[in-house]
Amino acid sequence: MHEAAVAQDLLEVICKEARKQEARPVAARISCGQLNAINDEVLCFAFEAIARGTACEGMTLQVEHKSMQARCSRCKDVFDLNLAEARCPSCGVDDFELLPDAPLVLEEIEFDKE
Amino acid sequence: MEKVNVGKRILSANEQFAQQNSQLLAQRRQLCLNMISSPGSGKTTLLVRTISDLKDELRMGVIEGDLRTDIDAQRVRATQAPAIQIETQGACHLSAKQVNDALEQLPLDALDVIFIENVGNLVCPSAFELGENGKVVVLSVAEGDDKPAKYPAIFAKSKVMLINKIDLLSGGLVEFDIERVTTDARRLNKSIEIFPVSARTGAGMPQWYDWLKEQVRQTRR
Numbered sequence: 001m002h003e004a005a006v007a008q009d010l011l012e013v014i015c016k017e018a019r020k021q022e023a024r025p026v027a028a029r030i031s032c033g034q035l036n037a038i039n040d041e042v043l044c045f046a047f048e049a050i051a052r053g054t055a056c057e058g059m060t061l062q063v064e065h066k067s068m069q070a071r072c073s074r075c076k077d078v079f080d081l082n083l084a085e086a087r088c089p090s091c092g093v094d095d096f097e098l099l100p101d102a103p104l105v106l107e108e109i110e111f112d113k114e
Numbered sequence: 115m116e117k118v119n120v121g122k123r124i125l126s127a128n129e130q131f132a133q134q135n136s137q138l139l140a141q142r143r144q145l146c147l148n149m150i151s152s153p154g155s156g157k158t159t160l161l162v163r164t165i166s167d168l169k170d171e172l173r174m175g176v177i178e179g180d181l182r183t184d185i186d187a188q189r190v191r192a193t194q195a196p197a198i199q200i201e202t203q204g205a206c207h208l209s210a211k212q213v214n215d216a217l218e219q220l221p222l223d224a225l226d227v228i229f230i231e232n233v234g235n236l237v238c239p240s241a242f243e244l245g246e247n248g249k250v251v252v253l254s255v256a257e258g259d260d261k262p263a264k265y266p267a268i269f270a271k272s273k274v275m276l277i278n279k280i281d282l283l284s285g286g287l288v289e290f291d292i293e294r295v296t297t298d299a300r301r302l303n304k305s306i307e308i309f310p311v312s313a314r315t316g317a318g319m320p321q322w323y324d325w326l327k328e329q330v331r332q333t334r335r
Contacts (some may be wrong), residue, residue, distance in 0.1 A: 001240050002206055002207050002237070002238035002242070003130075005125070005205070005207075005209070005242075006125065008126055009124050009125050009126075009128075010124055013120070013122055013124065017120060019116065023116070026115070030124065034267070035240065035241070035267040035270060035271065036241050036267075037218075037237050037238070037240065037241055037267050071272070077168060083263070083266060083302075086301050090193070094301065097304060098270055098302060098303065098304075101319065103123055104123065104124040104125055105122065105123055105124065106120045106121070106122045106123075106124055107119070107120065107121060107122060108117055108118065108119055108120060109117070109118050109120055110115055110116070110118075111115070111116050111117075111118060111119050111234060113115070113116045
């Protein structure tokens with residue numbers, strides 16, 4: 001449910017960028033890590049609701065989820081962590097260090113420029 | 115159509131307030147812990163007991179977050195400790211701005227430790243930094259031993275896991291595998307400290323108190 005707060009912040013940043021570009025935003029791509037706990041459907045629904053009546057009305061959002069990464073304690077390999085099968089794919093050890101999670105980032109906005 | 119690269123952090127306004135809080139606390143060398151759990155895990159009972167048991171050793175204050183009511187703040191104030199209640203009016207987490215405002219209302223000069231009791235929710239509060247020194251996740255045995263596997267974020271980010279209500283384990287009232295929880299939590303977070311406690315009977319609480327006092331010593335350095 002914290003997606004509502006994320007959507008609000010996103011709306012403010014995109015509206016500001018739209019004023020700068022003097023163009024209508026039609027789509028945006030954001031990226032996030034696993035620990036941001038973002039549910040796409042909830043975020044898109046919240047965004048759609050608060051965007052009504054603003055420059056962002058009707059925009060589509062695309063969310064790119066970045067994998068959690070870990071470093072194996074034995075072979076030091078960095079790998080994408082799958083929580084269901086949490087072990088190093090190279091040496092099979094389940095002893096690893098979790099690397100910092102990807103932050104929540106507005107990567108790109110697509111504008112309709114005439 | 116034209117694509118524009120933005121590369122801007124979302125929730126950066128929250129992060130700025132979190133940084134302000136963190137700087138304020140660092141200047142004052144005060145320990146601030148963000149307590150996160152599901153509703154009903156016993157966070158308030160745990161805090162009230164901690165404050166009462168350590169009242170001659172540490173001066174503690176609490177920032178309480180709930181959707182509605184100041185029931186929790188009243189429970190804390192009954193111990194004579196100061197408490198500020200934040201009613202989020204439905205929001206599922208505390209924000210760094212709310213904590214910033216609450217810190218201004220607390221008598222900081224008279225405190226060694228500030229606890230933030232977040233809104234009862236195992237998901238959303240873990241995504242909002244408040245400027246704390248560390249997060250403490252409270253998991254009560256009645257919730258089940260699958261929580262670190264199901265809600266990894268908060269267990270990955272916490273300094274401590276308090277497994278509360280262990281008094282319910284005797285007599286087989288509740289099935290809960292402490293070893294499973296420990297393995298699952300350590301898989302996400304090797305350095306997480308784990309203390310099985312009962313805030314009701316006091317079992318296991320001294321280990322938590324030792325950790326807390328050590329953190330206060332380190333923060334003062």
